[in-house]
Amino acid sequence: MIVVLKPKVEVDKREHLIDWLKGMGVDVHVSVGEYQTILGLVGDTTRLDMDLIDSLDIVDSVKRITEPFKCCNRKFHPDDTVVQVGDVKIGGGYFCMIAGPCSVESEEQIITVAKAVKEAGADMLRGGAFKPRTSPYDFQGLKADGLELLKIARAETGLPIVTEIMSTADLPLFEDVDVLQVGARNMQNFDLLKEIGMTNKPVLLKRGLANSLKELLMSAEYIMASGNEQVILCERGIRTFSDYTRNTLDVSAVPMLHELSHLPVIVDPSHATGIARLVPPMAMAATAAGADGLIIEVHNDPPHALCDGAQSLRPEEYADLAEKIRSIRTALA
């Protein structure tokens, strides 16, 4: 950590600060310049509060040099993490296609979609049973019944299932789910992250709508620091001024997260755009940018979907897209 003092700081104030910092257990290297004095703090600075130091009268600015994330930091773990779900692998060169409806609606629906996406080459099945909805008056999902229907679809197709958990109270119901999804709105629900960190299940962690990459990694850190290292990061669009799409897919998050972390990174073009006809080009873009997988909404009858029909592909559209994704992967291999 670097602390830049204000010009013309009195010597005793400076020494007082240096003593205090040493008392916090860090070494201090002092560099006195003509106009400014700079303190270089070495050692374990994770316990120092930057805001606090920045607020002192004699301090001009503070800069942290070491990122505060450790478990997920590529610096300390140079090799890619490969998350394994049954026979399916994600990361480190393994590309994973996750697909399914926004919401589980009925046995017929989920089985129909599961078979169709498997046929098209999907590796896992997604489907919402517990649905976070902006309005209390909107369909909130089939809940426990939805989870049972997902398991039936898994039995029929062999596809592992991914589904969102919204509350620690529901954890027992997710015992037999393959991948726990943490949604964008819960990315900083820290109690949920800690509890999930105490399970041994792979976690699909979505970036919040207004969260920086560092905050996403700190949330992964909550899960990993609790003992669960099987985390898949997911970019799903951020909130910007732009109003043609629901959110703005930040494709550059893919290579940037790969640089910062060893965890696999997948992309959700369905929620990012909210518009079915933009899903294929954005899925292809994410693939070309190096994503480790895609999570895409597919519905057998989008106009009658109970949720987010506008962004769901039909099975035949998904099959076309999967073919193109494979072509890009081959071209870039």
Added chain:
Amino acid sequence: MIVVLKPKVEVDKREHLIDWLKGMGVDVHVSVGEYQTILGLVGDTTRLDMDLIDSLDIVDSVKRITEPFKCCNRKFHPDDTVVQVGDVKIGGGYFCMIAGPCSVESEEQIITVAKAVKEAGADMLRGGAFKPRTSPYDFQGLKADGLELLKIARAETGLPIVTEIMSTADLPLFEDVDVLQVGARNMQNFDLLKEIGMTNKPVLLKRGLANSLKELLMSAEYIMASGNEQVILCERGIRTFSDYTRNTLDVSAVPMLHELSHLPVIVDPSHATGIARLVPPMAMAATAAGADGLIIEVHNDPPHALCDGAQSLRPEEYADLAEKIRSIRTALA
């Protein structure tokens, strides 16, 4: 709801849509223009999914006319709601000053600050016991012990206490708290909102960093639809490109929320700016814009605060500010 059809839609497709809409229980008024046909839907359109209709081949755009929020909507409840906490009132002309440290740290600290802010004219005491922190390695609050210290400070000063709840699992611990605070990161933790809606405690609901006013109102709606109508809305800054302050305080949210809803609206200039010296001007701005109250961080020793010291006022600074706030209130009365 207005549905605008694409140009040159075939008559039978149009009739098919109209039949389907009528089957959903709404009346449909058709207005055929030279280039475009417009359907005006009248009746209970809350069950219609705009996205679904918007996704149909023959539909150009859909516009909802009635806001989907009801309980908190001023249209259906023209008078201001006054939330009462013991003898303290907020809203409808009653202005409420809430102050205290970011985190409860010790008995001495919380009592010192409580007495100081009471002396300065504060009506309620704030203090974090359960702290949402971006990093799992940062101080997470004194938790249950912190709640006990708040109660001691209340006993000493008579000030009602406001403190954040992060998880439904903690609800029993908050039995004797006066106002439950829902933080910005949990604004769309819908399970938490529903559970809090089943208590009879006043709720201070903070706007999320990237949430629209409509989303804030829909979250208030979750609480109110569960039976608890004592909701106080709080603007605390939004995330923008601007990087001089931690967040950008959206002062215009105050008059806008007053127009849309009958609930009281308060402002948190401390978290919005993250800089103590900007707290007074922004507190004054919020007051002049018509806020029903202010929640401000005050610490007896900001440089040694365990959390957010950089944005905390000293007691004497708070007393100065409170005096100015009263002057503005008097000037505008």
Added chain:
Amino acid sequence: MIVVLKPKVEVDKREHLIDWLKGMGVDVHVSVGEYQTILGLVGDTTRLDMDLIDSLDIVDSVKRITEPFKCCNRKFHPDDTVVQVGDVKIGGGYFCMIAGPCSVESEEQIITVAKAVKEAGADMLRGGAFKPRTSPYDFQGLKADGLELLKIARAETGLPIVTEIMSTADLPLFEDVDVLQVGARNMQNFDLLKEIGMTNKPVLLKRGLANSLKELLMSAEYIMASGNEQVILCERGIRTFSDYTRNTLDVSAVPMLHELSHLPVIVDPSHATGIARLVPPMAMAATAAGADGLIIEVHNDPPHALCDGAQSLRPEEYADLAEKIRSIRTALA
């Protein structure tokens, strides 16, 4: 245009508005609902000011149905526009690679880079002679001398040249330039757009940092309405809260602009990210999303570039990337 009146509007006020609208030359279809009355305006509504109507006491909301852009609107011109620059074509299936240094620095530099990018397969040469810089103390470009050096590089390689124009006063100097570039900061410098619209040169129009797609198209409209239809749109990143990259490349703008307009759409990954190592993945993403070309910064000696060295590729890196771009194009053909 749709005008939704407030509930319970008095009949004579409503009739007064309808008369006024008819006086403005549009037909009005009235649809009286149980709660609300809707006016559908048909005819030439381009002269009606939405804001004005929206401000009337009796009006609840106004919605424009027809987009206000005409010349660049795909609805009125379904076929892709192909912009031709010498033998080079852009749009309608023709993909164009534009490359070169941020700034023209010397004859040796521009010729070295021009030869290298031509060798790698580039179709046009870019290079800044007039440089828009945030600081008046930063290098402002070689100006007229820089334009001469670009022409020399063109003579050496045969590559057409693209360079930015910042002021109408400089137009005579650009007589012999092949493509005029309008930078992001000048996207709404309407006098510049109008003047350029009166030339017969192809224009590369960059999206402003905080401009919507509609505003970009309206700026294209300024050029086209003045008589020049040879406009190439360029996405170059928008300003968001995200701070890891300089800007956030909005890849979804590519398919969305193709849907709204017949003009070619290219992408600038260099300015969008500001980080050389992110340029290849984002260039590939843009290609996979359907861009009609790429404009990329290449410098023979990035650490000694006078401007934006941090985002420039070395010639060999550019050659590698160009190869990958061709692979993706082939895979998707």
Added chain:
Amino acid sequence: MIVVLKPKVEVDKREHLIDWLKGMGVDVHVSVGEYQTILGLVGDTTRLDMDLIDSLDIVDSVKRITEPFKCCNRKFHPDDTVVQVGDVKIGGGYFCMIAGPCSVESEEQIITVAKAVKEAGADMLRGGAFKPRTSPYDFQGLKADGLELLKIARAETGLPIVTEIMSTADLPLFEDVDVLQVGARNMQNFDLLKEIGMTNKPVLLKRGLANSLKELLMSAEYIMASGNEQVILCERGIRTFSDYTRNTLDVSAVPMLHELSHLPVIVDPSHATGIARLVPPMAMAATAAGADGLIIEVHNDPPHALCDGAQSLRPEEYADLAEKIRSIRTALA
């Protein structure tokens, strides 16, 4: 400037960089830590390109300590600048009320409004003659004729006139205007800034929709570095995800700009909100936050305004507001 090297940098590469930096004319203080080496650069670092240094292989990060703005920097000019326009003063305790219509439409209109706002206490008259409009099909202003009408209104009322200039080509027409306004869209039209810097007229410089405070100050620097130090800064709202108001007024820019610069800071609540009924609360907020003045749109007949009628106050509303503003100013004196 602080340069942080990557861990384990080879000694000869480090020495090479240090030599190069010294060759650029700065002193280098080296601080070798256990994990990281830090270079403190002292001297005139304005000519060093941070991006370039940041791009070097061995560099982890670079931080500029001294702001790159000088003329407008409060550090080098602690006293408030007072801009004088005839008898009117702005800044340093002098508060200035500027008001008038968005566009000058007719002699009768501008004189009516000018008399009304003078009566209400306004100090200067605003009115657009050259109008920047998103659409080429919208009313573009009366241009030179509009300037003449403003001068007539000035002759009638004695109010100095403020009006926007969009192009250097129009400068001769503005010879007899009192204050030149640079609009948000032209905040980084650097050629315009330089030309205006060569006049001796006070300049009202509006912040761009997506520009940081530093960029606003750098644009002021362009004007001042050209010799004209009479610059008034104007906050007029930034573009965010929030969609209830046209833009989000960043009230915190007022105290922050006062801290960074000695120039006067005024606020435009009309363009920031785009909604007349939000203008009074936001004008009061800006005043309470310490603004040096307000620029507000007033129209004698808002529903028939040719531009931005929705955000204009009627003269009697403006008179009410002016009264409240004076009350707040008195309360805070």
